[in-house]
Amino acid sequence: MSDGRRPLVAGNWKMNKTAAEAREFCTALASLLGPDPPADVVVCPPFTALEAVVVALGSSPIAVYAQAVHGAAGGPHTGEISADMLRATGVVGTLVGHSERRAARETDEQVAQSLRAGLDAGLMVVLCCGESLGTRRGGGTERWVAAQVASALAAVHPGDGDRLVIAYEPIWAIGTGETASPAEAQEACAIVRAVASERVDGAALRVLYGGSVTPANAAALMAQPDVDGVLVGGASLEPGSFARIVAAAG
Numbered sequence: 001m002s003d004g005r006r007p008l009v010a011g012n013w014k015m016n017k018t019a020a021e022a023r024e025f026c027t028a029l030a031s032l033l034g035p036d037p038p039a040d041v042v043v044c045p046p047f048t049a050l051e052a053v054v055v056a057l058g059s060s061p062i063a064v065y066a067q068a069v070h071g072a073a074g075g076p077h078t079g080e081i082s083a084d085m086l087r088a089t090g091v092v093g094t095l096v097g098h099s100e101r102r103a104a105r106e107t108d109e110q111v112a113q114s115l116r117a118g119l120d121a122g123l124m125v126v127l128c129c130g131e132s133l134g135t136r137r138g139g140g141t142e143r144w145v146a147a148q149v150a151s152a153l154a155a156v157h158p159g160d161g162d163r164l165v166i167a168y169e170p171i172w173a174i175g176t177g178e179t180a181s182p183a184e185a186q187e188a189c190a191i192v193r194a195v196a197s198e199r200v201d202g203a204a205l206r207v208l209y210g211g212s213v214t215p216a217n218a219a220a221l222m223a224q225p226d227v228d229g230v231l232v233g234g235a236s237l238e239p240g241s242f243a244r245i246v247a248a249a250g
């Protein structure tokens, strides 16, 4: 973490928690974190719990992001949600390009469209990128990650920089219990920052690490100079564990 960049800790709930479960989680998390946590804190509930979470978190400092947004403003896209719909629900940001969606055939082009749609609606956008185990073993991590970032950021203007966050999430570390080492996370996050600097102010950009982050490894990851926070899946589902990860940013 650098002095000038406030850490960001985001929890991606994926397809977990009903609205009632989400409300219960929020009450517990808000009380554990108090009014002044040492990081920007974000939760990303499933679409069906967004409204309940926005209401439950009320005036707490915890922000609510969606897990995905469609690139179009409206129309024949069954099952999809637009950026304006998210805004109208009180949501202030969204993930785009999570590897689980890319694996379900979301293309680089669609990711770029979602990114643009989110920014145009005034949302914060966390762009996810990361390589597979095969790509890493073949020595292709830098090329892969650079290409994903460059492709998505082609749609970004320099003035968008303060609403953009990029999360480096190696696919081999997501949900596997196998975390990148702090040095591996640092190396990849530095590449992300360097590539993004061609489009936005890299010194101000927050770059997160994601992939099997836990209360035990979060501090060492966030101590790296180019790791400005973490995107957390499994360990964000329980308030105590997520709150300990937030505390590790302090």
Ligand code: PEP
Pocket (backbone or CB within 6 Å): 012, 169, 173, 174, 175, 176, 177, 210, 211, 212, 213, 231, 232, 233, 234, 235
């Ligand atoms: C994620 O889904 O973004 C993620 C990082 O998951 P986990 O922390 O469970 O590896």
